[in-house]
Structures are given as C-alpha cells and as structure tokens.
Amino acid sequence: MEEILLKIENLSKSFGENTVLKDVNLELKAGEILGLVGENGAGKSTLMKIIFGMDVIKETGGYNGKIYFDxxxxxxxxxxxxxxxGIGMVHQEFSLIPGFEVNENIVLNRESTKKSMTEILLGNDLNRIDKNQNLERATKAISKLGIDMTGKEQINEMSVAYKQFTEIAREIERxxxxxxxxxxxxAVLTEEEAKILLSTMKKLSEKGIAIIFIxxxxxxxxKVSDKVTVLRDGNLINTVATKSTNVNEITEWMIGRKVNLSSGDKKKDDLVKENILEIKNLWVDMPGETVKDLTLEIRKGEILGLGGMAGQGKIGIANGIMGLCKAGxxxxxxxESLVLNNPKEPLNKGIFFVSEDRKGVGLLLDESIERNIAYPTMEIKKQFFKKLFGLFNVIDDKSVTDNAKKYIEKLEIKCMNEKQKVLELSGGNQQKVCMxxxxxxxxxxxFVSEPTRGIDIGAKQLVLDTLKEYNKEKGTTIVVTSSEIEELRSICDRIAIINEGKVEGILPPTADILEFGKLMVGVKEGEK
Incomplete structure (x- = not known):
C-alpha cells in the first residue's frame, strides 16, 4: 500500500461570519497528482493557504480540523x-522580486556560497554568493520546463507567462x-506551453513528488491528474479517480448546472469595412514579448482576436499602443495619428485596456470594489461627481455604489458587498472587477488581454458573453488577446496569429484548428 503523504480531516475555516470551508476531508499519496477544481470563491485558495501556512490564516483565527503531512x-x-x-507552492499571483534576475529568484534564500582565498587565510566565516553555481542550478531547473530562458533575464522586464515559468522553476529546484x-x-500559457508543463508534472510525479493542481x-x-476533487461553496462535493469521470460530470459537480462552451451563433459576415485602428510598422520594446514591424488593421465594430505562442508578441501590442511599454x-x-508612449493619449481618445497583469496594472488592491470600478471613469471622464453648494465637485457616492452593484450582479462578482477591498477577492473575481x-x-x-485568466468554467462563459453583448449592443470594437484559441474562436470575427513579432496570418473563427496551429509555429499556407 502506498504511503499517505497528506491527510486532511474535518477542515473548516471562517472569515468572520463567512464560512469558506466546511468539514473538508482529503488524502494524497506520494507521487499522486490531484486535480482541485471549483468555481471562484469555492474555497480552493483558502484550502491551499491553510496547507501552506499563509499568515492570513493565523491572523484570522486559524482553522478547525487536523492536517497530517508525511x-x-x-x-x-x-x-x-x-x-x-517539503511543501512548495506556485501562487496564482506572482511572488517574485522585480529587480532581481531569474536565476536569483529561483535560488532565493537557498543561494550557493563560496569562500575567497582571503577569507580562508583570515579565517573569516563570511561566505560570498557563488553566482556561477546559482546560475547553473537555475538553468538546470529551467531546462526541465523546456523553455527558452537563460536565467539572466530581469524579472521586471518579462512577460507574465515567463514570470510563471520562473515561479515553477523555483519550486522544481528545491x-x-x-x-x-x-x-x-x-492560466497565462498557450496550449503548447501548457503541454510542456503537464509533461513536467508527470515527470515530477514519477519521482515521487505529489502535486495539487488547481x-x-x-x-x-x-490529461494529467490521478484523481479529482471538486469544491463548491466551501463543501467537498466529490473526490474520484479521474479515469472514472468526465468533463461534463465534473462541471455539473462544480456549478450544479450544465454549461455550454460552444461558440454558439457566429457573428454576422457583413462587418463594417471601415477601420477604427490602423497599425503600421509597430515595434514594442517589451522583454519577452517583443513586437517588430507589425502591421494590422482593426475594423470598426468587430471583435478581433490576437493569438499565438507566449513570447511571440501578442501581449506586447496593446501594452505598446496604450503607452505602457516603449513603442514606435x-x-x-x-x-488620426495616435501619439505613442503617452498613456493618457489613448485613454483621452476613448481607448481602454484590461491588462493581463491585473495586480500590477489593473487594480488598486487596498481600495473597495466600487472605487476600483469607478476610478478610471472619474479620472478620465470626470464622471461620478456632483456639485456641492453649486461650486465644488465632490464624489457622488450613491452613483458609485449603484454602478458597482450593477456590475456585481451582471458579472456575478462573489463578494460580501461593494465596499469590500479588492485584495480580499479571489483571483477570478478580481478579474471581473477589471472587466x-x-x-x-x-x-x-x-483591448482585453487574457480576459478569463484564472476564471472558472461557468464564469468564463459569463465574461465572454458580456464582451459579445457590449460589442453587439454598444458597437464597441474589442481586441481580445488570449492564450486559448478555442476562446478566441468562440467570440471573434477574425483572429490574427502573432509569430516572431509580426502578424503571421489572419483567419476566420471557422477555420480548421490545424490552420491556427500552423500559423503559430510559422508554417505558411500550403506547407505541411
């Protein structure tokens, strides 16, 4: 009989009057891969925070139940x-030091050291960091992921996908x-990159490392898990061997209703041919996502998808146009010509951006949900204000609250109320606030980059449907950047594949998935 590595008995956790976990029981063997699923707010992250000893658990009264490890x-x-x-964790939101190199983050607090000849002769106990040894250790861990990184890249100059790889490499190196x-x-990886990671997970499990995969x-x-556990509203609904269930059954356990993620009715073919945005010979200096000599026309009223492998430039396009990265x-x-490298310019002209980096760019974490939702409109359009004594502008708190309530209901943002701080929300609900x-x-x-990153299967359709609704009812032109081709095919009128910093080709959503794959790897039409 295989040894039980992790055992959880009757685990419960509350934040004030809000109970987020209720009598959860779970077992995991060495080398086993457990798939943990549930809608946003189901309790997955709280469970992991308890297992990993996160400070927020102790600071909020601890938990009830018992945990056995090894x-x-x-x-x-x-x-x-x-x-x-012996427990490592890769968080949904990054915990990297921006000013450090990749290799320094990977070996942080576990650095290799050496003594200089002077220190040996003087009998000094102080050791110096062995940079060469640390780089060697880091590149060895990176090599297990099968990605193109040297280990010398600066964290603050990397795309989200490569930050994710760095996090994973750090845990593998332990x-x-x-x-x-x-x-x-x-969540931020393309399908091909995700395959690399899943393969790595299998290799790690074969070496006896157990994995909880959320x-x-x-x-x-x-594809990868040995068994799957489903949480819903803090309750453990089921734990079954993966081979004995299927996606439809898991979905029903998660959300209690059937979900249709098919593309549904396709958009009209008679799109307005007028261009709202014309991009000519664009270059963007965004390390890990460099755009070079890119030309693209975006039609008024369409939903245009930007797809491609990570690092090929798709993420860089919006960041360059919106002035967040140096561009030319x-x-x-x-x-009319749009001034680049000035973030206020596109905002003042009616262009907005939902970034893939919601915590770094998208949210004021210590502010309320309602203030986060209203803030850009207050700053740019000077709305949500009223006159005091007919002279002074003050914030119209009622309109701010009413607006937040509307979107909390529309997007099904799971929260206590609109006054709750954004940092207290789950990652998926933070993404909904950005929307x-x-x-x-x-x-x-x-521009919307990775709109459903970290969002569960039910909420994913909700967000995509809302984008389609805004496009249809308000005529809003939407450019969606996503690592998931099927997501783009479900809502877009056209999909441009970005490869090596340029547009490799543009396809309709009805094109064969193989054609998208060929463009992603640089295979021209007609080639095999």
Missing amino acids: GKEVNFLSPFDALEA EKTKLLVLDEPT THRLDEIM GEVLYKS AKAFTMEPELL
Whole structure:
C-alpha cells in the first residue's frame, strides 16, 4: 500500500461570519497528482493557504480540523515552516522580486556560497554568493520546463507567462520538495506551453513528488491528474479517480448546472469595412514579448482576436499602443495619428485596456470594489461627481455604489458587498472587477488581454458573453488577446496569429484548428 503523504480531516475555516470551508476531508499519496477544481470563491485558495501556512490564516483565527503531512500532524505557522517540511507552492499571483534576475529568484534564500582565498587565510566565516553555481542550478531547473530562458533575464522586464515559468522553476529546484501546489499555473500559457508543463508534472510525479493542481482547464485535469476533487461553496462535493469521470460530470459537480462552451451563433459576415485602428510598422520594446514591424488593421465594430505562442508578441501590442511599454511606428485611430508612449493619449481618445497583469496594472488592491470600478471613469471622464453648494465637485457616492452593484450582479462578482477591498477577492473575481472598470468607461475601442485568466468554467462563459453583448449592443470594437484559441474562436470575427513579432496570418473563427496551429509555429499556407 502506498504511503499517505497528506491527510486532511474535518477542515473548516471562517472569515468572520463567512464560512469558506466546511468539514473538508482529503488524502494524497506520494507521487499522486490531484486535480482541485471549483468555481471562484469555492474555497480552493483558502484550502491551499491553510496547507501552506499563509499568515492570513493565523491572523484570522486559524482553522478547525487536523492536517497530517508525511506521517505527522502539522499546523504550519508560516510558509517557511511548510517549505522546510517539503511543501512548495506556485501562487496564482506572482511572488517574485522585480529587480532581481531569474536565476536569483529561483535560488532565493537557498543561494550557493563560496569562500575567497582571503577569507580562508583570515579565517573569516563570511561566505560570498557563488553566482556561477546559482546560475547553473537555475538553468538546470529551467531546462526541465523546456523553455527558452537563460536565467539572466530581469524579472521586471518579462512577460507574465515567463514570470510563471520562473515561479515553477523555483519550486522544481528545491531538493526537499515532497508536495508541490500549483495554483492556476497554465492560466497565462498557450496550449503548447501548457503541454510542456503537464509533461513536467508527470515527470515530477514519477519521482515521487505529489502535486495539487488547481486549474479551470478541465481538459488538463483529465490529461494529467490521478484523481479529482471538486469544491463548491466551501463543501467537498466529490473526490474520484479521474479515469472514472468526465468533463461534463465534473462541471455539473462544480456549478450544479450544465454549461455550454460552444461558440454558439457566429457573428454576422457583413462587418463594417471601415477601420477604427490602423497599425503600421509597430515595434514594442517589451522583454519577452517583443513586437517588430507589425502591421494590422482593426475594423470598426468587430471583435478581433490576437493569438499565438507566449513570447511571440501578442501581449506586447496593446501594452505598446496604450503607452505602457516603449513603442514606435505609426498608429492611426479614426484616421488620426495616435501619439505613442503617452498613456493618457489613448485613454483621452476613448481607448481602454484590461491588462493581463491585473495586480500590477489593473487594480488598486487596498481600495473597495466600487472605487476600483469607478476610478478610471472619474479620472478620465470626470464622471461620478456632483456639485456641492453649486461650486465644488465632490464624489457622488450613491452613483458609485449603484454602478458597482450593477456590475456585481451582471458579472456575478462573489463578494460580501461593494465596499469590500479588492485584495480580499479571489483571483477570478478580481478579474471581473477589471472587466467592470472597462465596461463603466464605455470605450469605443477596448483591448482585453487574457480576459478569463484564472476564471472558472461557468464564469468564463459569463465574461465572454458580456464582451459579445457590449460589442453587439454598444458597437464597441474589442481586441481580445488570449492564450486559448478555442476562446478566441468562440467570440471573434477574425483572429490574427502573432509569430516572431509580426502578424503571421489572419483567419476566420471557422477555420480548421490545424490552420491556427500552423500559423503559430510559422508554417505558411500550403506547407505541411
């Protein structure tokens, strides 16, 4: 009989009057891969925070129940205790040091050191960091992921996908790791990159490392996990062997209703041919996502998809046009030149951007949901104000609250109320707040990057349907950047595949999936 590595008994957790986990029981063997699924707010992240000894658990009164790890009852008081015991975790939101290189982040707090000859002669106990050895260790871990990184890249100059790879490499590099918790590790990866990661997970499990794999991509759960656990509203609904279930059954356990993720009715073919945005010879200096000599026309009223492998430039396009990364070339908006490298310019002209980096760019984490949703419109359009004594502008709190309530209901944002701080929300609900901000702005042109990153299967359709609704009812032109081709095919009128910083080709959503794959890897039409 295989040894039980992790055992959870009757685990419960409340935040004030809000109970988020109720009598959860779970077992995991060494080398086993457990797929943990559930809608946003189901309790997945809280469960992982308890296992990993996150400070927020202790600070909010701890938990009820027992946890056994490697044969001993544990109650980790900090993540350092969990790491020491052999538990590694890759969080949904990054925990990297921006000013450090990739290799420095990978070996952080576990650096190799050496003594200089002077220190040896003087009998000094101080050791110096062995940079060469640390780089060698880091590149060895990176090589297991099968990606193109040297280990010398600066974290703050990398795309989201490569930050994710760095996080994973850091945990792989730990020699003591017995259990690896991966919270949405493939959310920002393309399908090909996700395959690399799933393969790596299998290799790690064969070496005896147990893995808890949290993802909303149920097809990945079916491919890689040995068993799947479903949480709903803090309750453990079921734990079954993956081979004995299917995606439809898991979906019903998760949300209690059937979900249709098919593309549904396709958009009309008689799109207005007038261009709202013309991009000519655009270059963007975004490390890891460099755009070079890119030309693209975006039609008024369409939903245009930008797809492609990570690092090929798709993420860089919006970041360059919106002034978040240094850019050059010519961009015409409604036939007038758009000034680049000035973030206020596109905002003032009615262009808005929902970034893939919601915490770094998209949200004021310590502010309320309602203020986050209203803030851009207050700043740019000077709305949500009223006159005090007919002279002074003050914030119209009622209109701010009413607007937030509208989107909390429309997007099904799971929260206590509109006054709750955004940092207290789950990742998927934070993403919905970002979408609500964009819709409140009512832009003429909306760039949305990875709109369903970290969002569960039910909410994913909700967000995509809302984008389609805004496009249809308000005539908003939407440019969606996504790592998931099927997501783009479900809502877009056209899909441009970006490869090596340029447009490799543009296809209708009805094109064969193989044609998209060929463009992604640079195979021209007619080639095999």
